[in-house]
Amino acid sequence: MTWLLNSPQQNLPMILADNGFDVWLANTRGTRFCRHHVSLHPSQPEFWDWSWDELVSYDLPAVFDFVFNHTAQKIHYIGHSLGTLIGLASFSEGHQEDQLKSAAFLSPIAYLTHMKTALGVVAARAFVGEVDRQQASIFLNALCNYPGVDCYDLVTAITGKNCCLNASTVDLFLQNEPQSTATKNMVHLAQTVRDGVIAKYNYGRPDYNLMHYGEARPPIYNISNIPKDLPIFISYGGQDALSDVEDVGQLLDNLKYHDVNKLSIQYIKDYAHADFIMGVNAKDIVYNQV
Numbered sequence: 001m002t003w004l005l006n007s008p009q010q011n012l013p014m015i016l017a018d019n020g021f022d023v024w025l026a027n028t029r030g031t032r033f034c035r036h037h038v039s040l041h042p043s044q045p046e047f048w049d050w051s052w053d054e055l056v057s058y059d060l061p062a063v064f065d066f067v068f069n070h071t072a073q074k075i076h077y078i079g080h081s082l083g084t085l086i087g088l089a090s091f092s093e094g095h096q097e098d099q100l101k102s103a104a105f106l107s108p109i110a111y112l113t114h115m116k117t118a119l120g121v122v123a124a125r126a127f128v129g130e131v132d133r134q135q136a137s138i139f140l141n142a143l144c145n146y147p148g149v150d151c152y153d154l155v156t157a158i159t160g161k162n163c164c165l166n167a168s169t170v171d172l173f174l175q176n177e178p179q180s181t182a183t184k185n186m187v188h189l190a191q192t193v194r195d196g197v198i199a200k201y202n203y204g205r206p207d208y209n210l211m212h213y214g215e216a217r218p219p220i221y222n223i224s225n226i227p228k229d230l231p232i233f234i235s236y237g238g239q240d241a242l243s244d245v246e247d248v249g250q251l252l253d254n255l256k257y258h259d260v261n262k263l264s265i266q267y268i269k270d271y272a273h274a275d276f277i278m279g280v281n282a283k284d285i286v287y288n289q290v
Helices: 012-018 052-071 082-092 118-126 133-143 151-159 167-176 183-195 206-213 245-254 282-287
Strands: 075-081 100-108 232-237 263-268
Touching: 012 282, 052 075, 052 082, 052 183, 075 082, 082 100, 232 245, 263 282
Parallel strands: 075 100, 100 232, 232 263
Antiparallel strands: none
16 A cells, blocks of 8 residues: 555556556555455454564465466566565575566665664564563553654654655555554564574574474575576665665675676665655656666
C-alpha cells in the first residue's frame, strides 16, 4: 500500500505500468490485507508463529512462482525496507535464480547495527526473547513515553528526518500504518540489530537451535552468494535512521566481488527512509534511475 500513497504521476508502480510493465504488488503476511490461511485464524497464536525467515523461504518464492506461472517471463524485483532484507536473503539462498532478471533495493536494510532511530533502538533492546501479544502491547504503549521517542511524529521516530514528504501523504500513511506483524518477527529483527549479522531466527538455546537447524547457532545468510552477474541497483540516503550509511557500507562490502558492470549504487545525501517511496521528488531522483 505504501507504494501507492503518492499521486499516480509520482508513485513507482504507476510509473512502471505507464511504461508498459506488468506490476505485481505483494503484501507481507500478517497485514490486514493478508490474513487468510488454509487452516488457521488470526486469533490463534499459531497463525503468528513466523519471522522474516518464513518470508524468505516460503512467501517470496511463492510470489515469484505465482507471477512467473502467469507471465512466463523473468522478473524485475523492487524492494524497500523489509522488502530489501527478504530479497537479499532469499536471493542469497538461490531461491529465485531461474526466475529473477534484476533487483532494485531502495533504502536497504540488511545489517542494522548502526540504526539510529530512537524507536528502533529501544525496541531492539526490549525484544530480547519470546514475548506474548499482551506483553508486546504493554511494551509499545510504554515506548511512547520513552525519552526521544515521539509517537505523535511516528514517521520520524521510525525512519529518521525525511526531507521531501507531502503532509497529506504522511497523513494517509499514518491512517494505514503501522500494519500488524508477528511479535516473533520483531524479535528476529531485534536479533539482527543486536548480533550484527544477517542470520536465521535464534531460538535462544543451543539445543533449540540444534533441533531446528542441526547446529547450535542459527545459520548465516551469505549475501555474497547472490549471483555475481545479477543486475542490481541500490539507492540509499544520508539521513536514513533505519538504513544507516555504515550498515549499507557493510552490505556493499558483501557485494565487492559483484560484476562492476552489473551493480549500480546511488547515494542521496538528504534522503531518509520514507523519502524513497513517498518523496515528492522521488520520481526525478530515484525512479528515473530505477
